[in-house]
Amino acid sequence: MNKSGKIGVLLVNLGTPDSTATGDVRKYLREFLMDGRVIDIPYVNRWMLINFIIAPFRAPKSAHEYRKLWTDRGSPLLFHTEDLKDRLIEKLDAKQYKVAIAMRYQTPSIEAGLEELRKAHVTKIIVLPLFPQYASASTGSVQDKVMEIARGWQIIPDISFISNFIEHPLFLEAWAERGRAMLDGKEYDKILFSYHGLPERQILKGSVDGYCQLGACCNKYGAKNHYCYRAQCFQTTRLICEKLGIPEDKAVNCFQSRLGKDPWVKPYTDEVITELSAQGVKKVLAFSPAFVADCLETTVEVAGEYRDKFLELGGEEWDLVPSLNSENTWVECVKAMVLEHSGTN
Ligand SMILES: C=CC1=C(C)c2cc3[nH]c(cc4nc(cc5[nH]c(cc1n2)c(C)c5CCC(=O)O)C(CCC(=O)O)=C4C)c(C)c3C=C
Ligand SMILES: [Fe+2]
Ligand SMILES: [Fe+2]
Numbered sequence: 001m002n003k004s005g006k007i008g009v010l011l012v013n014l015g016t017p018d019s020t021a022t023g024d025v026r027k028y029l030r031e032f033l034m035d036g037r038v039i040d041i042p043y044v045n046r047w048m049l050i051n052f053i054i055a056p057f058r059a060p061k062s063a064h065e066y067r068k069l070w071t072d073r074g075s076p077l078l079f080h081t082e083d084l085k086d087r088l089i090e091k092l093d094a095k096q097y098k099v100a101i102a103m104r105y106q107t108p109s110i111e112a113g114l115e116e117l118r119k120a121h122v123t124k125i126i127v128l129p130l131f132p133q134y135a136s137a138s139t140g141s142v143q144d145k146v147m148e149i150a151r152g153w154q155i156i157p158d159i160s161f162i163s164n165f166i167e168h169p170l171f172l173e174a175w176a177e178r179g180r181a182m183l184d185g186k187e188y189d190k191i192l193f194s195y196h197g198l199p200e201r202q203i204l205k206g207s208v209d210g211y212c213q214l215g216a217c218c219n220k221y222g223a224k225n226h227y228c229y230r231a232q233c234f235q236t237t238r239l240i241c242e243k244l245g246i247p248e249d250k251a252v253n254c255f256q257s258r259l260g261k262d263p264w265v266k267p268y269t270d271e272v273i274t275e276l277s278a279q280g281v282k283k284v285l286a287f288s289p290a291f292v293a294d295c296l297e298t299t300v301e302v303a304g305e306y307r308d309k310f311l312e313l314g315g316e317e318w319d320l321v322p323s324l325n326s327e328n329t330w331v332e333c334v335k336a337m338v339l340e341h342s343g344t345n
Contacts, residue, residue: 005123007342008098008157010113011085011334012142013130013293015105016075020066026059032105037141040202068300078103080293081130083326084334091335098122104129104138110145124158126341128334130292132171133232134164135198136206162337164227166236170333175289176243177329178321183244188285188317190276191246194302195233195290197255197264203229214265230255230265236289252276256306257297273306277313284310287321292330294323 017028030050033039039046066075073079085101092099098120102113117125129142143161150156165171203212211217212228221235234253241251254272258264276284286306288298303320310318324330 006098006120007096007338008100008117008120008122008125009088009092009338010110010117010125010127010146011081011088011099011101011130012110012113012127013077013081013101013103014138014295015103016077016295017063017066018106019074020063020070022060022063025063025066026055028106029054029059029062035105035137035141037144038137040136040199040205065296065300068304069296075295076299077293077295080323080325084293084331087326087328087331088334088338091331092338097338104142104145110142111149114146114149118153122157124160124342126160126162126338128162128337131290132164132166132236132292133195133229133290134227135229136202137198139163160341162341164232165333165337166232167239168333168337170329170336172239172243174324174327174329174333175240175287175321178324178327179240179244179285179287182285182319182321186285188283188319189250189281190252190284191241191250192252192254192269192272192276192284192286193233193237193240194254194256194269194286194288194306195236196297197258197268198229199260200263200265203265233290237287240287240289256301269302269306270309273310274313277310277315282315283317284315285319285321288323292324294325298323 015028015032017024033050033054034046036043036046039049041049069076081101085099089099098117100113100116102108102110104110114125127142127146129139131138134140143163146159150159200214203214206212206227208224211224212231214230217225218228218231218234221231225231233255237251237253241248252272254267254269255265256269258268286302288302291298298320307318
């Protein structure tokens, strides 16, 4: 241990239900969607939406989807995060670091993860929300929750957050390795990058001096739109394509999983699939780089629903690049980010 004490590392992913029982899925959706950073409408409207629409109608449908995803080890989102933690521990000096995991919603909770670190007498905490692109609904919500909990402590150690790591060279290399394995000896007409969607108003609310307008502004990435989720997604695509030598006109960006009637960031994945089919595209390789672990959104939505739609429309091949999960280069990336934030490398 260095003389200033151990450093705690908290890896936080979004969260998943405890089981596929409709009651557990309802409990998860209730906690998730009652978060004012996720459904950013007035409290009373949110409460009515959750209790009159989501809980009775969405929960049974989602439970059905989770049953397609579930494995002997439970939810992939959770067990991949556990595996990531185990691989990271192998790479860090145990005398200097204590690593814990948490889920923003449901279990293991952020309270429990922080308590585990506090009991290890850490003097500094590095929180890594496992979302490559910053969004108030994901990274912001984790930061908010950690600060809310730490506010109640008598002693608050140094806490730092790692946020928006799309340009980290090892993050890009990890995706490039995954992509190379799929592209080896295979030809695709289009390489599709499907990111989790977000209501447009959440990006506009974060726009400083009205810079982000969700138009061509997102095609350039710099200090003024560093936190614009759409611009970060486009930049992620550009950088992965650069590494893989994919020409710009072969890559297509889109956004999946919209909820409700408000406009979400465009283009929408389902509409892009229809357009690609109409253009005669037959072979698609899909990346989903808003997720570092395979989950409902990748395995069931991209590799299931979207694939079925594409094939029904006359497509011939639709492959999904597996997520980073606990692959070595990704673990090296997490290690590098931790060391960079520790001030020890
Ligand atoms: C990549 C980061 C994520 C952002 C940003 C995000 C925003 C966001 N999500 C919803 C609604 C739902 N998301 C659901 C699943 C889900 N979302 C993320 C990540 C982000 N969400 C992940 C990793 C997952 C999968 C979890 C798993 O257990 O595998 C769901 C639940 C599934 C379903 O019922 O379809 C909902 C609902 C909103 C409204 C939102 C931003 C406003
Ligand atoms: Fe989501
Ligand atoms: Fe933008």
